[in-house]
Every structure is written in structure tokens, then in C-alpha cells.
Amino acid sequence: MPALLRADLTQVLRNRGIVIWVMAFPIILATIFMFVFGDYSSGAGASAEVGLVESPGAEALSEALDALAEGDDPLLTVRRYANEGDAEDAVLAGDVCAYVTVGDDGSPRMLVSPQDSGTVSQAVVQLVLDRYQQVAATLATVAERDPAALASPGAAEALAQALAGDDVLTERLSVLRAESGEFQRYYYAMLGFSSLMGAQVALLLVTSKRADGSEVGARRQVGATRPALQLATALLASWLVCLACQLVALAFIRFVVGVPLGGREGLAALACAACALVSCAIGAAMGALPGIATQAKDTLLTILTMGLSLPAGLFGTPSLELSDWLWANLPWVQAINPAAQAGEAFYRLTFYDSLGPFAASVASLVAVSAALLVIAALFMRRQRYARL
């Protein structure tokens, strides 16, 4: 068995495709992520540029906006336009995120481009305008319902000041084991993707042992070594290679990129072992499928890898949103998706106090592996004698 294992490992390491896809690709992808995300700016802290159409009655709003445009880190940058036409052109050209006009009753109206609506900057401007209006509306309501409250000198000013004040406090609680970031999910999704890419190792070794997989496989099947032993060593070699690749990728994103694992690196290695197992199972099941050419199996495996990685959230923001939607609406789809569960295992391990969710993900990976290995065994058993 050691000789068989050594031969299988040599065969894998001599395959250039395996070396590139399973070993190098996750590291290349993680490096790209590190490079792009390391310099990312969400724009949340940037000043929102808004246009104001100057008109009689807009003075009070103009003053209020000017107050927010002062200081070293202003919330708004206000540009003034003489008429609506100029302001509209500026919005459509993208110079300002929105423009504001003031109606005869003194209430502001905000206009945005139809091709660029719902942005953060617009939400900031809307928030400022809402607060401006609500302060005025509160004063009007008090004056109407309880005029005596504002009868004393300076009462209206004091109420206006209190309404615009900043006395109320909110405090952000830190509930996660490690600080969560928008882009950490990409790294975990990448680990899920790389675990599926590892299925190519098992596919290569299984097809090279199967009588209907290749000419070499046909010769091996009539050799002195039992086919079951050959397949067992092929799966063991695949698992070892996949595990090594996963561990290298994990070490890279943990120590080079700096992605946190919540101080649970040992358990993360256990997750790698489960990911490697699922890789072997997928590759073995694909390799055992009868009546399909090896090249077609290769293509099918690539489609499967990419297809399962898409709802795991690897391919950008829309892909992450699809992943979130599936978790919220069709969680069973994600539960049986090994790419999603692999990424989720690292995510849960990092952020949750309880190890229950992590254990559920690992159990799901093991269950999927077991099911696929049973399917693979059935196909191998049925095909072996018929082929020979």
C-alpha cells in the first residue's frame, strides 16, 4: 500500500493542471483579493455633494445646509445653481448626487438621476432634509397643541435648540468573536471554492484506476493488486493532497493576508480535513460515472465547481447577495451545497462563541461526502465486472 500511495502522489504532483488549479490558484486568488480589498473605500465617510437651487424662501434651508458643510470633515458639500435646468444638468452629469428645490410652503424637494438613485450620498441628503423638516414640524405641532408651552420668552428657541441637539446616546455592542468585515466572506468562499477544485485530484486518480476511465486503468484492473485497494489508496492520496493544499491556502490567508479565524486555528485545520473529504467524494463520484468520456467529466466538474461557488458568494457583490437570499429563503439549498458549507464552516468558527453552528457545517460536509462516496461505490461495483 505505501508503494501504491507513493505512486499516486507522484502522479498527482507531476500533473501540471492539478498543481496550477489546486495548489497555486487559491493563493493567486487570495493575493488578488488582498490587493483589491486592501485599498477599498466604501465612500461612507465621504462628503455628499448636493445642489441647491437658489430661490426666495430657500434661505433658511441654505443656512442649515451650510452649517453641515463646515469643518474639517463636513457631511455635505453644497453647490448652488441659479435655476433648476442647471441643477438638473449637474445631477445627470454626475457632478452632484441630487439637487434640492424649496416649494412655496418652504418644504424642500429632492430630485435624483433615474440612472443613479438610492445611493448612500442621496440617503445622507434625505436624512438631513428629513430632520430639517421634522424639527420645523415639531415646533409647529407644539405651537398648535400647547401654545402655552412656547409662550415664555426664549421657549421656542430653547425647544428648537433641544430638537437639533445631540443629547441622546447610542452605543455599538461588539458581539462577535472577531471584527467582521465586508470582504472576509470572500476569503471563506474562496476556501470553499478551492475545496471543490480539489475534486480534480480524485477525478484524475480514480479515472486512472478504472477500467473504463483510461487504458492505464484497464491494465491496472487486471493486475495483481485488488481494485478495491487501488481505489482506496487513490482516495487516500487525493485526501492527503487536498488537505495539504487547503492547509497551505488557510495558512496564507491567515498569516499573510491577516484574515481572522477567531483564535481557533486548530479547529480550522479540522474544517480543512472535512473540506478535503468532500473534494475526494465529489471527484470519486464524478470519476465513477459510467459512459462519460474523461474530458467530459473534467468539463462537468469545472461547471459543477463554478456553479456551486456562485451561490457560495465568491463572484462579487451580486453573488454574495444571491448567497444571502438563499440562506434566508432556501436554506436547504445551501445546506447541501458543499462550497457554501465549506465557506460557512470557517465563517461560523471565526465569529460565533458557540461551536454548534461550526459542527453543523462540518457534519453537513461529512454527510454530503458519505452520500457521494456511497454513490461512487455503487457505480464502481456495478461497472467493474461488466467492463472487464
Added chain:
Amino acid sequence: MHVFRLVGRVVLRHRYLILLYVGMLACFGFLMASSVGSPSEGYESSSPTVAVIDRDDSELSRAIAGLVRDGGEEVELPDTPYALQDAAAKDLASYVLVIPEGYGEALVAAARDGAEMPVLETVTSYRETSAILMDERVRAYAQQLFALLAEAGASVEEAVAWAGEARQARTEVDLIQTEATGLPTGYLVFMQFSTYALFGGVGILVASGLRSLGRDQAARQRLLVAPLGTASWGAQVVLACLAVAVFVWAALGALGILWCRGELAGVDGALVLLAQLPLLALSIVGAAFGYLLWELGSSGDVIHAAGNISSMVLSFLGGTWVQQASMGAAVAAVGRLTPVWWVVSALGCVYAAPGPSEALLAEVATSCGLVLLFALAIAAAGAAVGRARGRG
């Protein structure tokens, strides 16, 4: 034109690759476009997912909780540490407001007697921007209640009622009415995702096709003894590469229009055509890249690896997966050295435009010109490598 026809036929015979790099990637693009949702008629501000854990259950706390529920899409959350972690880690709720027990009484005491101001607790996910905006709304509303209690001498019931009335005063937000209809966002996402197939897919198809032609001994021998000049041979190979690029571009373009036809109804056809021009230019870059890989004598594994890895790198740097505006200066500077950057930039210009104009045409033409320069440079490198290898 025998060589042209032969090369084209051999390349297009790689049905698995066409299925993988055209069919599957088009499906991905469609899925992504579908996740964007259909365009709305009016303005829709971003609405975060929110949850409230009200441990006080007083009149004031219920009023604040109501504000949060009205301001976002509410999700039910049990009051457990695990549920809070789940909400924050998975963004089940971008903003969770925890109102501590006794908050209402403490706020009244702070307003009337100058006692210490109580603190509202929040849990936010990694989508911080929408959470910050919601937090600002909560603070503004609670400040209104505080001011009414402190300065207007209102009772708790009056403060809640008056602040509730004032809350109805919202700013009217409208979309600017333009004569023409711009491109829908879903179609833009589809086109952005097709950049992967147009560069990597075309490159892999061309390189794999040319490689298998070279491997076919009988065909190669017949080609070698054919009365055909080197220039004619080269020109026909280049033409075949261009034909493959146009084939993939047309296939993706047709699938995109077919899938997004509902959203595209009413959009000026000239805008759609303008958006397709940079994509056509990119497919030519892909063909040039495939030609270079073939001239380098790359094996099948290397072709697939180079095609996919470079597509992924270019997609990232070009702004397909992460918006160009959100990239830092250093990444953006590197991104500008890639063809996908100019394609995405041109697509962004077409998307932002309400209708076709000369200025837009000039902008798109400039970007296409730059993209074609990349194609020219890569093809020239391929030709130089081929000549050097031929001499060797």
C-alpha cells in the same frame, strides 16, 4: 480562404468549451442580473434589514421601536446572544436596536430632572453604512422625544403623539424626468459579467482550437505542402480568430438581449449598440490573447489556467466585481492598465446616459480605441513570439 474555414471549424468544434465559457458564464450573468431586481418607477431609498429587542416595553421604547420597524425591513430576532451574533455575522439584520430595561423612565428622568442620559444599544453587521444612517434616524427621533419632554413640558403620551405627527413630515424625493430611457441595471450587470467570457473564454477557445489544429498530423501535413504564402496563412488565421471573437460576442449579446428583453423594452436601440461596442473590442483582445498563448506553445492545462486566472484578475482590477469608484488610488492606477477597466468605464458612461449623444459616442469610441490598442499589442507580441519560435 481554406485555412480560415478550417481554423474556424476546428475552434468551434470544441463544444465543451463553448458550453462552459459561453453557455455557463452567460447563465451566471443572467443569474446575477436577475438578483438586481426589476427597475422601479420611482425613487427607492436604501432600506436596511432591522430588528428590535425591546427589554423595556414602555410607551417611549415602543415608539422608538416603531420608528426602526417603519424604517427598514424587519426581521424577528429572539433576545439571545446567539441570535445577536447570527444577525451581525450573516447580516440577517444590518441594524439591531436593543432598548435596555428602564430606558423610558430614565429618559424622562434625564429630561425632567437632569439625570444621567440612558444609552440605547445597537448591534450592526458589516454593512455599516445603512446601519449608521438608521442609527442617525433613531437618535434624531429619540432626541425629539427628549426635547419635547424637557423643553415643552409634554407628558410621555403627548411627546409620543407629537413626535409621531412630526415624523410624517418627510422630504419628497423624485426622479428627474428624462425624454429617453437609460439602460436597466440588470442588463449592465449581465454585460459586466460577460467580460470574463469575452476575454478568457474567447482566449481559451482560440488557443485550444489552434493547438488542436497543430496536433492533427494529417491536416498539418496537408497545410504545409499547400501552395500558400506565409502572409496569406497568417492573415487567414487572424481572420479566423476574429471570427471566433465575433461569434462569442454575438452569442452573448443575443442571449443578453433575449433574457433582458422585458427590461430593455423602451430603451433606445442605439444605446444598446453603443454598450456592445466595447464588449466587441474586448472579445478581440481575448482573441489576441488566445493567439499569443498558441504562439507560446502552451499546453491545454496552461491555456485553461492562463485564461481563467487572467480573466479573474482583469475582472477584479477592471471593476466588474468591485465598483471602480470604490477602489483605492493604487488599485485604480493598476486597473487603468487593463482593457477591462476601459470596457467597464465605457459601459458605465452608457449606463449613466439618458440617451445617445455625440459626446457619449466620442467617449465610447475613445475607450474602444484604447481596448483595441491592447489587442494590437498582444497580437504583435504573439506574432513576434511565433516568428522567434519559427526561427529557433
